[in-house]
Structure formats: structure tokens, C-alpha cells
Amino acid sequence: MSGADGSGSTAPEPSAGKGKFRRLLGHAIPVSAAIGIFLIWEVGVRTFGVPNYIAPAPSDVGRTLIEQWPLLLRNFWPTFYESIMGFLFGNMAAILIAVAFVHSRTIERAFFPIAVFVNTIPILAIAPILVLIFGAGLTAKVVIAALICFFPTLVNMVRGLQAVSPETLELARILSASKSEVFWKIRLPSSLPFLFSALKIAATTCVIGAIVGEWVGANLGLGALIIDSTFNFRSSLLYATVFLSSGLSVMLFALVTIAEKLVVRW
Amino acid sequence: MGADDPAGTARDYAAVLSNAVVRFGSFTALQDISLELEQGAFWTILGPSGCGKSTMLRLVSDLVPAASGEVSILGKSTEEARLAREFAFVFQDATLLPWRTALKNVELPLEIGRRRNIKIPVSDRSPRELLALVGLQGREDALPRELSGGMRQRVAIARALVCQPKLLLMDEPFGALDEMTRDHLNLQLLQIWAETGVTILFVTHSIPEAVFLGQKVLMLGANPGRLREIVDIDIPSPRAIKVRDTQEFTKYTAYLRRLLEAD
Numbered sequence: 001m002s003g004a005d006g007s008g009s010t011a012p013e014p015s016a017g018k019g020k021f022r023r024l025l026g027h028a029i030p031v032s033a034a035i036g037i038f039l040i041w042e043v044g045v046r047t048f049g050v051p052n053y054i055a056p057a058p059s060d061v062g063r064t065l066i067e068q069w070p071l072l073l074r075n076f077w078p079t080f081y082e083s084i085m086g087f088l089f090g091n092m093a094a095i096l097i098a099v100a101f102v103h104s105r106t107i108e109r110a111f112f113p114i115a116v117f118v119n120t121i122p123i124l125a126i127a128p129i130l131v132l133i134f135g136a137g138l139t140a141k142v143v144i145a146a147l148i149c150f151f152p153t154l155v156n157m158v159r160g161l162q163a164v165s166p167e168t169l170e171l172a173r174i175l176s177a178s179k180s181e182v183f184w185k186i187r188l189p190s191s192l193p194f195l196f197s198a199l200k201i202a203a204t205t206c207v208i209g210a211i212v213g214e215w216v217g218a219n220l221g222l223g224a225l226i227i228d229s230t231f232n233f234r235s236s237l238l239y240a241t242v243f244l245s246s247g248l249s250v251m252l253f254a255l256v257t258i259a260e261k262l263v264v265r266w
Numbered sequence: 267m268g269a270d271d272p273a274g275t276a277r278d279y280a281a282v283l284s285n286a287v288v289r290f291g292s293f294t295a296l297q298d299i300s301l302e303l304e305q306g307a308f309w310t311i312l313g314p315s316g317c318g319k320s321t322m323l324r325l326v327s328d329l330v331p332a333a334s335g336e337v338s339i340l341g342k343s344t345e346e347a348r349l350a351r352e353f354a355f356v357f358q359d360a361t362l363l364p365w366r367t368a369l370k371n372v373e374l375p376l377e378i379g380r381r382r383n384i385k386i387p388v389s390d391r392s393p394r395e396l397l398a399l400v401g402l403q404g405r406e407d408a409l410p411r412e413l414s415g416g417m418r419q420r421v422a423i424a425r426a427l428v429c430q431p432k433l434l435l436m437d438e439p440f441g442a443l444d445e446m447t448r449d450h451l452n453l454q455l456l457q458i459w460a461e462t463g464v465t466i467l468f469v470t471h472s473i474p475e476a477v478f479l480g481q482k483v484l485m486l487g488a489n490p491g492r493l494r495e496i497v498d499i500d501i502p503s504p505r506a507i508k509v510r511d512t513q514e515f516t517k518y519t520a521y522l523r524r525l526l527e528a529d
Contacts, residue, residue: 142480165359166362168361168387171357173328174327174353174354175375176348176349177378178382185363185378192365264365265365
């Protein structure tokens, strides 16, 4: 995971200095694009005199981020907790069910259509139902976050567990490997790249699930804060909350990416 | 190898096929194959595509069942032989597990069945020594993606030898390699054969390879797959690459080519 990895893939470098420069340039381009957009936004809002409650300037949002940090943080932790729990439960369930599907065609045939059906229900439509069932507490949000993670992981994990070449399975047979040996020594490791692709999706969607859950009914959490600040025309706070929730997604995504680099070394 | 049975029974042979037939549905893949593969021999199997060359190895290795007839390996049924790890298989693709290092891939057969307390024969050579035998000392910790196609195939050969098999079944193992690598691996395989005394049954679609490696060449025919002729190759061992430039060698290849075309 050292920086050398990233530069090594681009091109053979004539000198280390030049490679470093290129890498810096590689970072500089997206960063300056982002800064450019912020600048245009700031200047645009100021020159056209857009009222703060319609579109706050980035500087206002930045100030709110700092001034309201305790409030934001108080609302950050519940969402963080719900996202993580949803991520863990949703993926765990998906992995176990994928294993069951690969183990038995009958189970797959019975339950895969149901999984597809559940996946087609918009999360916004199912969220109130889950809040009705589980109440306005933590459980409903965790379930919603878990549900949104579930399907991509299920599909990817099934594919990953099946992504073993027929010849490798013949090798296993010649070695008289048992079903569990094939699973632990061959199927599970070969599914890991697929699993991590799904976990990266789940890392961002679980936050969406938690926030949607909080919209339906919560006093605390980034989702609740979004609703609250919108209705009170506290637009700077709304924007700051949105940035924080996206920051949460990015953080979870980065954690999964680091884990992937550590686990999938091949 | 123990020829302690003076009567010359099935146990003296690495493999015996008698009137073996393989069918896939109504399609007859192999018809009436009978042969006796002596222990320590190196036979190659040649034939047009679709003649059942691979099927024959799969029949011997208990991957496909015989519809009729019999197959025995060292006097055992193919299933007993498989459970006792009497044979090993090398595929055209190296079939290494990409997350395991070269050494860990070689050790895989030793791990399978260990938890179930199955008695596994173990080669006198350690996995490291086997990697050295195939010329990969120093690359023990390399992942398959860091190795060339030829190196990967050599890891697969080392893996096949780790349970000290009596019979090595090879299904076009060098078919996907470039000619130089192939020559090199052919020589190395002859050396391994001489050093370990393992019996080898080797499928190829290359006539020169079949002649260069084999003491006998089994010529199969297609539609239905059948054994047409067993050609003795009377070129003394050890063979060097330049054997291929001799008239004797070209005599064999020309003969086999005519046979192939006549099918």
C-alpha cells in the first residue's frame, strides 16, 4: 500500500523525482478542479446576491461546520453507529445466504426471487413499513441500512463462490477433497475479490439507508438534522450536514479499500 | 518399484484398461480401449481433436466413469487409487490457487484430507526440494501472477509430485507455452521422470513432443474414440533436444503424421 504501488502501475519512470512529480500532478488535477468549483460557487453566490437560505456560500458552510461542530458531532454518532451495524448485519446475512445458495440449488430457487422482489421495493417505500414494525428506535434504522447493503453483496458473493474454474474443481476431486475443504480452501478465497467489490458499494449505501431511516422517524442523527435544518431554513447547517454524511461514506469506503488491499494481495 | 508379484498380475502395471468404454449420453467418447501401462514407463497419447485423449486421462483418474469394461491402477479400482493418491494430474492450465505462493500451492495436496485424518503418502522430497527439482529455487514465495506461464506449470508439476504418485497423468501441460519454454520443460520432465521413476501418461497434440517424450506413442482415432496403434519409439534415453534432428526421429514423426492424416 506504499505510494510506490500507485506509480509503478502508470509507467516505467526514468527517475524517482520525475515519478514523484507525476504523482503530485495526478493529485493536483482533481484537487484544483474541486477548488475551482468552490470558487465559482462562492463568487456566483456573492455576485448574484443569492439569499443564504436558498444557497449558502461555501465560506458560510465552512463556518457553520466549525461553529456547529458539537451539534453536528452529536448527530453524527447515531448515524455512524446505525451505518456500521447495518453494514455488518446486512453483509453478514448476504454472505451466509450466498453460501446457502451455492450449497443448495433448491434453496436458491426458492429464495432468490424473493430477494429480487425485496430489492425492487424502493428503500423510501419500505422504510416507513420497517419503522412501523420495529418502532422509531435504533433497530429500524439498522434494518434499513442492512437491507440496502444486502442485495449487491448477495449477488456478488454468489458469483464469487461460483467463480472457480472446472479444472480447479477437478483438481479438488482428484485430491478427494471434501465439500468443506473445497469451500474453505478454494471457494471462499476465490470469492474475496467479488466480496470486496460488493462491500465497497455497501460502504456508501449503508449510510444512505441509515439517513433514510432517520428521515422517517428520529430525533437525532444526520438524517434527522437534514430534515430539521431544511424545515427551519438553516441552509448552511443543511449543507454542512450533507458534507458530513458524505464524509462518513467516504471514510467507510476508504476503510473497506484498505482492508481489501490487506486481504486481497493476489 | 515392487515387482514382488512374480505372476505378472495387474499390480505390476501402473494402469490396466480392458475393453473400457466411455459414453456421454448416446455419444461414445472412447470405445474398447485395452492397454497395459508398465510401471516406470513414459507413454504419450496422440490423436486428432475430439478423439478422446483427455477423456482417457479422465477415465484413468476417476473423473469420468467407464460405461463398461475395466480400469485398474496398480491393481486397485480408480476410486481406491484416487483415495490412496496413487496418481496425480497436471492440467493444461496450471490451476494454481492465485492467493497462494508457489510453495503453498505445492503444499496444497498435503493439506487436503489432513483434518479428516486421511493417510496421505508424502514424497521423500520436501515441497521446497520439489520446487528446486523443477528449477524454481528462490521463487518459493512468489505468487502465481508473478510467475511466467512456464514457471506456473512447473509449480503444478511440483504440486503433482508432492504425494509421491506412482502415476502422473498430464493433459497437454505444455500446450499453451511457447516453443523454447516447451523444449526446456520437455527436457526437465524427462529428467524428473528419470530421477523419480514415476510412470507418466502424457497427452499432447504435438507429434514431435509425443515422439521426443514417449517410449511408446498411443495413436487414437476419432468418431468413435479408439486406440488405433501403439508405436514403439526406439530412441535410447537419455534424450537430448538434438535427437530431433536425426533421421530416426523424423522417420517416427513422418509415420505418425501419415497415421493422423489417414484417419
